[in-house]
Amino acid sequence: MEQLAENKCFGGRQLQFSHDSWSLKCAMHFSVYLPPQAETGKVPVLYWLSGLTCTDENFVQKAGAQRVAAELGVAIVTPDTSPRGEGVADDPEGAYDFGLGAGFYLNATQAPWNEHYRMYDYISSELPDLIEASFPVDGQRAGIFGHSMGGHGALTIGVKNPQRFKSISAFAPIVAPTQCPWGEKALSGYLGEDRELWKDYDACELIRSVESKPEAFKPEALLVDQGDADNFLAEQLKPELLQQACEQAGVPLTLRMQPGYDHSYFFIASFIEDHLRFHAAQL
Amino acid sequence: MEQLAENKCFGGRQLQFSHDSWSLKCAMHFSVYLPPQAETGKVPVLYWLSGLTCTDENFVQKAGAQRVAAELGVAIVTPDTSPRGEGVADDPEGAYDFGLGAGFYLNATQAPWNEHYRMYDYISSELPDLIEASFPVDGQRAGIFGHSMGGHGALTIGVKNPQRFKSISAFAPIVAPTQCPWGEKALSGYLGEDRELWKDYDACELIRSVESKPEAFKPEALLVDQGDADNFLAEQLKPELLQQACEQAGVPLTLRMQPGYDHSYFFIASFIEDHLRFHAAQL
Numbered sequence: 001m002e003q004l005a006e007n008k009c010f011g012g013r014q015l016q017f018s019h020d021s022w023s024l025k026c027a028m029h030f031s032v033y034l035p036p037q038a039e040t041g042k043v044p045v046l047y048w049l050s051g052l053t054c055t056d057e058n059f060v061q062k063a064g065a066q067r068v069a070a071e072l073g074v075a076i077v078t079p080d081t082s083p084r085g086e087g088v089a090d091d092p093e094g095a096y097d098f099g100l101g102a103g104f105y106l107n108a109t110q111a112p113w114n115e116h117y118r119m120y121d122y123i124s125s126e127l128p129d130l131i132e133a134s135f136p137v138d139g140q141r142a143g144i145f146g147h148s149m150g151g152h153g154a155l156t157i158g159v160k161n162p163q164r165f166k167s168i169s170a171f172a173p174i175v176a177p178t179q180c181p182w183g184e185k186a187l188s189g190y191l192g193e194d195r196e197l198w199k200d201y202d203a204c205e206l207i208r209s210v211e212s213k214p215e216a217f218k219p220e221a222l223l224v225d226q227g228d229a230d231n232f233l234a235e236q237l238k239p240e241l242l243q244q245a246c247e248q249a250g251v252p253l254t255l256r257m258q259p260g261y262d263h264s265y266f267f268i269a270s271f272i273e274d275h276l277r278f279h280a281a282q283l
Numbered sequence: 284m285e286q287l288a289e290n291k292c293f294g295g296r297q298l299q300f301s302h303d304s305w306s307l308k309c310a311m312h313f314s315v316y317l318p319p320q321a322e323t324g325k326v327p328v329l330y331w332l333s334g335l336t337c338t339d340e341n342f343v344q345k346a347g348a349q350r351v352a353a354e355l356g357v358a359i360v361t362p363d364t365s366p367r368g369e370g371v372a373d374d375p376e377g378a379y380d381f382g383l384g385a386g387f388y389l390n391a392t393q394a395p396w397n398e399h400y401r402m403y404d405y406i407s408s409e410l411p412d413l414i415e416a417s418f419p420v421d422g423q424r425a426g427i428f429g430h431s432m433g434g435h436g437a438l439t440i441g442v443k444n445p446q447r448f449k450s451i452s453a454f455a456p457i458v459a460p461t462q463c464p465w466g467e468k469a470l471s472g473y474l475g476e477d478r479e480l481w482k483d484y485d486a487c488e489l490i491r492s493v494e495s496k497p498e499a500f501k502p503e504a505l506l507v508d509q510g511d512a513d514n515f516l517a518e519q520l521k522p523e524l525l526q527q528a529c530e531q532a533g534v535p536l537t538l539r540m541q542p543g544y545d546h547s548y549f550f551i552a553s554f555i556e557d558h559l560r561f562h563a564a565q566l
Binding site: 007008009010011014061062064066067227229260261262264265266267269270 | 290291292293294297344345347349350510512543544545547548549550552553
């Protein structure tokens with residue numbers, strides 16, 4: 001693990017690292033914000049998953065999360081959104097919604113994607129293991145959140161790994177990738193045409209499936225913010241499908257439609273404080 | 284004036300515009316944050332001047348100022364850092380500290396720079412006139428602040444225009460461009476080799492000159508934050524020279540050396556709230 005950057009921020013440290021990932025078989029960057037409280041003990045940790053085209057840096061620079069993270073004493077880890085590097089396959093036309101910058105937080109089964117595109121393993125196992133081994137964080141107090149494609153990642157990985165992630169929230173998530181153009185393109189490309197296999201990476205399908213499980217495996221609460229002036233709302237995001245799935249499964253969802261807000265980091269910055277306090281209260 | 288972007292942010296509006304500047308003889312971008320209070324009446328306005336290489340967007344995306352601006356009901360205008368466009372002269376070697384992105388907030392006298400590089404006129408006259416004519420802001424309650432080269436701009440333009448700017452602050456400003464490499468390069472290039480002419484754009488020289496003026500022409504307060512881990516501190520920034528000048532002239536300076544902070548926007552974000560409250564209290 002190599003440290004690439006360090007900046008003091010709100011009394012804590014904003015750090016960036018590179019490491020060789022075994023699950024993705026490439027070098028990966030990630031960023032970590034350590035609040036001042038991490039100087040003297042272990043702190044809870046949140047994993048932020050970004051959306052299409054992002055790297056680990058967008059959230060770090062634009063969300064303004066460090067202020068409240070410093071107040072609450074919470075670390076924030078921000079990974080990249082796909083495997084990276086010269087040997088990693090990319091969309092032949094360089095599409096923004098498939099390939100590099102668009103890993104969709106799943107384990108690909110189709111060649112050539114199955115060689116490197118294993119973001120599900122990276123986020124659910126490799127990265128938390130590395131973080132817990134390297135930084136003063138308490139892995140028993142971990143949460144996950146994200147934006148758009150990263151909201152999809154947070155919901156699906158969070159619901160499937162309740163031992164690992166104790167709190168889940170999202171901004172403008174893709175809640176049903178089996179039912180929108182971004183998702184259908186990604187799932188067919190990475191997983192093939194058998195739509196049954198897609199359900200394992202669809203938050204609505206996964207939440208409906210917890211209906212039959214013991215209470216311990218149902219999320220205690222979900223917080224989702226969605227701007228009603230978001231250009232992707234009707235075609236790609238469809239929060240009403242998440243609402244239906246949560247009602248069916250008995251999962252308490254707080255879905256807040258935010259009037260006038262769009263899909264940008266200005267929207268995220270406006271409500272990031274609420275999400276940090278939501279997670280801290282559960283951790 | 285053409286609107287390029289609008290994003291809702293903390294209940295207000297983050298806007299970007301393009302306009303044809305008469306003082307710079309080129310098309311210029313600027314950004315404006317209008318707080319929610321601007322929907323129902325005129326609000327105070329702050330002008331933020333950015334540092335070398337920046338455009339109007341860096342502060343907007345990275346400083347996290349909108350939250351407190353929305354709370355206090357203050358508009359923030361962020362101009363670009365130099366004239367722009369194909370017809371505008373640039374450093375022949377594309378240096379980051381001269382030419383495009385490095386206008387140093389002065390009126391150049393040397394060819395070819397004197398054709399477009401008149402950022403002093405733009406910031407002290409043209410832009411505030413345009414803003415007051417176009418947005419619900421109260422020009423009698425205007426302040427100015429900035430970072431690095433923009434801290435130099437805020438101090439020099441603020442001190443010279445007390446009727447226009449009622450409050451002044453800076454992050455890691457170049458306080459004495461006549462005495463540091465960045466400043467000597469810029470002032471000799473834009474103004475020629477007569478060092479007497481440089482004094483008109485040196486904050487320390489200007490502050491010393493207010494000693495002989497009536498109280499009304501002395502700044503009532505100056506707030507400067509400076510990271511002590513800033514790589515440019517000793518060679519370029521030299522805050523001790525500002526402290527000496529203010530003591531000599533009887534100008535009350537609050538100079539805060541911030542331990543461990545560097546020259547980045549992570550430093551600015553950490554203390555922007557204090558600056559916004561400093562300005563709001565005076566306006």
